[in-house]
Amino acid sequence: MHKLKHTMETKQAYIYFLAVIMGIIMGISSTSIATFFKEITTPAIIILMISMFCQLPLNSLKSQFTNLKFIIVLLLSNFILIPILVWLLITIFNIHSGPIQIGLYLVLLMPCIDYVIVFTSLGKGNAAMLLLCTPLLLIVQIILLPVYFTIFLTHNVNNYIEVTTFLLAFIFFILIPFIFALLLQKFSHNNKGLDNLNHVMSWLPVPMMALVLIAVIASQISFVLKDLTVIYQIIPIYICFAIVAPIIGNLCAKLFKLDIELRRTIAFSATTRNSLVVLPLALTLPQNIAITVTAIIVTQTIIELIFEVIYIQVIPKLIK
Template sequence: MEPSRNQQGLNRMMTRVSHDSLEQHQVWIYLAGLLLGAGVGMAWPGGSQQLDALVWPALALLLYATFTQMNLADVPRSLRDTRFLLAALVGNFLIIPAAVFGIVSLIPSQDALTLGLLLVLLVPCTDWFITFSALGRGDAVRASGLTPVALFLQLGLLPLYLLLMTDFDLGGVFDIRAVWPALMVLALPLAAAILTEAGASRRRFLAQVRERAGWFPVPLLAVVILFVSASHIGPLQEHLGLLPWVGLAGGLFLIAALLISKVIASALRLPAQQGRTLAFSLGTRNSFIVLPFALSLPEGWEIVPMVIVIQSLVELLGMIFYVWFVPRVWFPDRTIRAPQG
């Protein structure tokens, strides 16, 4: 039996309330997942292989739920706004990589730490960037339109960045026989999300799937963090001295992103709302996009996924500050006072 319009409206409202509540508390949800996973991993050290296997299906579901929230129909409109697009692309793909190289050069030279930081800091975010842009009084429409462009560019440019910024044998690290599952866990959810969006206008079921999928990225990412921390806490315990460096790199990156956003927005004379969107685009990173590649690394690189997860938590804590600071201090609304007399 078809639900009434009132019931449909109530369902949408309840879904929105649940979604907003999850987003407001996501930092603590992820932290709980990290701590619970660490506890499980220490209590069951022999289960790391089984727990590691569970990451892949959880990650595929997370990617599908996230990709369904991207509106490919917004891409043409975002491409027409050449000034904002230029600001976002130059900032994310030219200036930020240079800043990341400088930050990583300040960190102790440890291959796994370096690779983990490069993987996570070089790729702009395509999911919670939109959420934080909206919370920080940015332009969510431009944020939505930018994300597909940023996603495809980062997948093409990341290998080039790594080639230029590392001096170890990437061919030996990213063995194609080990990396292809990571490529599939990225490509298949993306293809499924594109098909879902294409069919949503004709199939009510697909439209409902797309609408309800927006509820799942937060809990699914918490599950992924739980499984990653549970399966990698053992190697991390041997490298606890690296954690402060991850925090330092993440903190320096957040500061650099703010400064870069201000310089670019001033140079291109972006309105305050677009400046805020730019700040959130530069400050947020695409941790779960690179996580499959980190999980496919050979023996000896086990701490890379944990570096990515911990940096993401640092970033989320930074976003709490961004949401307050960016619209009030960094890119405030300009009010024009009427002349006296």
């Protein structure tokens, strides 16, 4: 069983590609199928978030600071240098649409806390060190998101986002699952039932991510196909980001004289984004905006997965 779980995790990029294809086929083949997947999207995302948070070492926050230099580089690259890159790309590609800006900033400013661990391991980085830092990454990005929106958006965010609805979505989809996972980890050591539940949760992130991709794409694809101009606008931005972001991460790590393994780790973290966490927030936006923002996030996920397959081959050869 452990071998099956390991195979599922190491091959997850291919599983997600298959899920994307299945979502597209099912979404365009039947409106009733699309409606069904729309109904199950919310519970699927909640289960995904809980299972994902259960994999984070939430009770090990104090032990993160064993390598302070790595923490500084991780935060500097993800929360200062990468946001500057994102702003530059959006400016260079002349993106003025409020919904498109929201979608791009929402997905590109948030560093990944889940499958980046597996890809870092496959790319010969220090996955254990990055895993230890995931709670810190999650907390910092949640705090900084409204700050980024205030600084970078050229439109008044209140024209597009109902702050109360957005806040409720954050509480419902992120805060409550986070607290649930924290409590489950804290008390599972002394309770066999909770320990079994925690073990079950460890199996769910990959299949639930696949299910969420199918559900979101199947329920939204018909709307996306009506306006492909948005997709054409953002693909060049994602490709440029995927090329430049790991270079920035590596140079930052090299400047601070981190070892080879940690430089690879920073490169993976700098380029891999947190689409899982921001997706439920996107789905709570007003429908006309939510369709655009969701399409932007899903497109980023697809392009990112393509590049991750490249990264695990190229990064170990270039950073050595």
